[in-house]
Amino acid sequence: MSETTVTPDRPITVEETETAPGFIGVNVPRKEDRRLVQGEGVFVDDVKRHGMAYVHFVRSPYAHAAITRIDVSKAVALEGVYGTLLGEEVAAETDPFFQIAPPPAGELKDYALAVGKVRHVGEPVVAVAAATRELARDAADLVEVDYEPLEAVVDTEHAADPGVAQLHDEAPSNTIWQGNFDYGDYDAALAEADKVVRIKRLHFHRFSSTPLETSGAVVEYNRGTGQWTIHSNNQFPGFAIIMMGPALKVGMDKLRFVSQDIGGGFGNKICTHVQLVALCLLARKLKRAVNWTEWRTDQHTANSHGNERVFLDVEVPVRSDGTMLGFKARMIDDCGAFTRYEPLGCIIWAQVTPGVYRWRNVRVDFSQVCTNKSPCGPNRGYSRMQHLWFTERVIDIVAEQLGLDPVEIRKRNYIRADEMPYETPNGCVYDSGDYARCLDDALKLIDYGSIETRRRDAESRGKLLGVGIGSTLDSGTNNFGQSTIVNPELQFSGNNEVATVKLDIFGEIVVTLGTTPQGQSHETTAAQVVADLLQVEPDDVTVRAGHDSYWNSHAGFSGTYASQFAVTGLGAVKGATEMLREEILKIGAAVLGAESTEEVELGGGFVKRKDNPEAALPFMACGAIVNANNAVLPLELRDITLNCRYVYVPPHQLPDTERKYGNLTLTYANQIHACVVEVDPETGVYDIVDYGAVDDCGIRINPQIVEGQVQGATAQSIGAATHETFVYDEDGNLLTPNFYDYHVPHALDMPPMKTSSVESASPFTPLGAKGMGEGGGAGLSAVAAALQNALQGAGRPIVTSSSNPYHRVWELLQNPDESRSLVSVDER
């Protein structure tokens, strides 16, 4: 097998893209669809094994309690029960999970099952395995666990206050991480300002994308080889293996991750390594395959939530013309009971420090606390969504306070297209984009010119109409080096993804990817790229469905997350295909008696002599010669394998951990949304009556697929802005544990959605494309802004939360001054 690893050197230059106009940029129908529309997809719960046991987790009913007694005797006595797994066994057989956080918080112990103590409602305490799903549940009900309840910590803002109960005995406080971020010269900016706008408190709420397929796995253990095969819907096997290997005290090759179809992920399926370890232990203990399917209520109470965040004592220096010089704030992020992927969220936001704005002076005191709530994990727009919502709230509150037009103040502060590539105050490089143009397009979509007329019409119907704008930067292709800013001891940096492309004995082109798609159409877009490079049809290209870490297409960061497939995944596909093309041309030249590969070309599945197209060698013959008839090849061509593996490595460098400075990610797709709401002032009930979303993710490999991502991400943020929220009571009980009380938008809830796109090619990527898919967050800002605008005529309340269900809007209407008292302006 021939292999190449390429790392472009700095400074980054525009790469030649050799792909001729062909299938790239075309709406090629999806390869995935045929099986999925027939119900022939293979999702994790569809996997069955002989004698498979079904696992049910006994979960904590308490948010915070000591476990005083566990008795499983009645459960194991039940006929059909194969066995149980307890925390004490886990503690004896595994090491606690590796912690990203530096000491002292990094000393906390996180195991696959609760050991001695439970820290959130729904935390797995005992695993029970039985012959059927129902029996496992019956047995779980027979497990007796005694608890000694402890004070529940649920208030993010005060979780680290003195005297508050401590979640983790090994860590000295509930503060997981704290850091000061100081960019530009904030004090000078403050001195220079004509006005300073102050905001006491903003709150970004808990929710998650709640993929319709919950987490799950079928785990098999091979006693002969000591190797586990994990059929799961984990969306980041690279990370899971890094976490699980040390915990299980085995080498990584003992953990084979397999998945075909995954029913949505959105980041929520990254941190399932915890349950997977419990399943590995059970499979080994019981000597049989085990199936675990998380139920919806379990997903809501114990799967990863999006990070909750409060923004305190916000200070914004502004010139009288509306030019904003930066901001200062204290931010407290709530990661829930455990740090499964955290505290990475404490740095990820910094990829978009100034948002889409030319804010040069920033001072942030960022800390993260743990609370007795479900652990957080990446959720579509991870950590940037919270911060970008903050930047958009800031600009609309400043506009409101200074009586400036929301459109004008944005255009005055947007980073300009002619400034691209733009280096932010903390050293991130925005590759390309034209935010002002996207805004104009978005306003066109909602016919902004007619707003005042529509406002009057709404008033005549007793309704308050409001318009709002939101933005997101969908930063993609992480530089994992940013992890060293939260913990300098970490040995993570850069990023990578793998693809192999081979020409088989019958001339079949087969592609394997390292990614774990959950609807992102990787089979289709990969085939488009390969087809263009090899001058064939996408139908001629077989892209293996799903992921298998035993294919040789797996690297440390393999997975599907952080908006990067169009860059890393397709970058790898392009690299491997170019290697294969070169080998095919060599074989062709040799067989067709050409002097060099310059004299031959590809077309229609043949290598042809340019001077005589009649002289053509079919791919099938190439494949046959190399794989089954290679004695005919001259010796110098014997190293050709027609099986090419390429690792795409983005041009990342290590950041400066002292200054918390450096380029943290490669590409920046952006979205500008505009939204129109109508509020019933009598009830606080509102409708989104018009909605426009403009997306710019550079060159679009398949526009229809990109638009689908935009629509879906937007729907999620509209859901989050209106009704989706994880609410806990003071005892740490989750009050929205299912789709009854956690209302996700259905077809009637969705507003008329209009979309359009701009294509600002990325100068930094193989195809000019940018990763995308996480850009929906703009909806949270647009809805908040539209509500604040609508309520101008009703006491001018300030919207300070990202969660705005009807009752909150009614509260704003009842007591506008309460929210207004949170903001003030200092004249200079």
Place this chain on the structure above:
Amino acid sequence: MKLEGERRFDAPRETVWNILQDPAQMAAIMPGVESFDVEDDRHWKANVKIPLGLGSLKMSINFEKLEEEQPEFSKLNAKGTGVGALMNLVTQFRLSEADGGTAMAWEADVKIAGPVGSMGQRVLQPIVNQQVQLVLSALDAQVAKAEGGGASTKGAEEGRSPLEEESYSADQ
């Protein structure tokens, strides 16, 4: 969930007090009691089958008397565990003599966790309120019986339902 209320009985304080201190009579007051064991004068244990319209909720409840000031004040903790639910109830009452009868000021703090919680507060709150009303009505009956069956409670005389009689606040 916190509940509180005032109730009046046309019976002497001792009568009411005795009922509230007698495990056997308490068993008669509580809904769906299947078995009731007295472990000692401060600890009782009951297996109940609370009838909900859609099927009954089985629970085993451990009672512990926390405080007592005969004949007027008592505080009780009840911890219940069932398949779908986990209950923790702390309740107290104060009896005072009021124009020939007895006035009872009571408070209860009920916490419910477990899968039953997934049914939603809109359902749980009314169900808890309802069970409380059943207990209080049963208490009326016990008092009436102790008074020789003749005299019944003021509330009943006026033909008002306990729901109307009670004034209580349910808050999160």
Place this chain on the structure above:
Amino acid sequence: MTEPIRSQLIAVEVNGERHERDVEARRLLVHFLRDDLDLTGTHVGCDTGNCGACTVLVDGVAIKSCMMLAVQADGSSIQTVEGLAPDGELHPLQQAFTSFHALQCGYCTPGMLMSAKHLLDHNPEPTEAEIRRAIQGNICRCTGYVNIVEAIAAAAKGGGA
């Protein structure tokens, strides 16, 4: 006179094929289809009857198979997503879902297709509002429903391709 039973031999016709199985009274229809008959196209997305991923047609009527017991289906004729294209020839709805990119992860798709089929069986020319109402009981977390609504409208107009 009928007496209560804990399990029962039931006979159902699924996608034209007759099946007989002994099932526990408590077994939900969706688990009967998935686990006993290995028809895994019908999915489970929630535990409260909200998501509609388990939608199938029982005697031509769209129902959520997580809120019906398998024993209740005794003697009935059931259609699941696997029955839409028996000979591999895609149903117009399946074709339209592909053409209009009405699915991403594909997990809600089987239930969505069955709800759409139920709609078109009873209302061949639905308005957009009628389409949205017809799939109100089917949650999709990927698409925002935009392309799903278009696909169903197109299929109704025979414009699957």
Place this chain on the structure above:
Amino acid sequence: MLLAEVEYARPTSVDDAVRLLGAHDGARPLAGGQTLTNVMKARAAAPDVLVDLNKLEELRAISRSSDGLELGAMVTLAELVRSSEVAEARPILAEVAAKIADVQVRNRGTIGGNICSNDPTNHLPPVVSALGATMTVRGADGERTVPVDEFFLGVYMTAVAPGELLTSITVPAGSGADGFASIPIGRDGTCIVNAAASIADGQARIALGCVAATPVLLTTAPEEAAVREAVRGANLDPPSDVHASAEYRRHLAEIVAVRAVQEAAS
């Protein structure tokens, strides 16, 4: 998601059903199962025997009589929506039924089930209350009728005693001056509060939902001021949950009452 062990019987006659319900402690009727199944999934309630009413055709009849509209308890919500008798006699029943949950749930869910489960957010308990329906309940000792005012006892609790069965709902013929209003979560989602109203002889009979364990009945003059006054004076005990505080529900109750009456009057 997975039910506890349970016994199942599928009677072929109402008498047989009543016998089964009487013969087994902890037996519960299984109508559409769109609420009961979910409560059983949470194992929050565990009936010992399910008596399946789905094969009882006699409970599926819809008929018009001199004293109004008689609806079998097993008439599905979808049938209510489609029924010409309902459309002629009391269209409000169809209009409201069409808002309940979704197509699949309406295909299975029944009027009897929606009424007997009496989840505070249910649509039909307030409607039948406002319409002054009469419930026919059958037990071992035969049939009895219960006026709707005495029917609802609490969440999941009605006058239908263990061993009894709600067989039909009789809705009096009306003037057609009926209305319904609600504040749902999203479009036609779960109700935060709702209200049904029926105007006859210059009096509005209003039933408020989700402001107490059972529908709250008010009778008042149909003028807005009077309606608001009546709601303010009513003995409401609204639950507080993530969708609405008790205070917000009180406020909304007044508004939906007014809107329901206005719709009835229009």
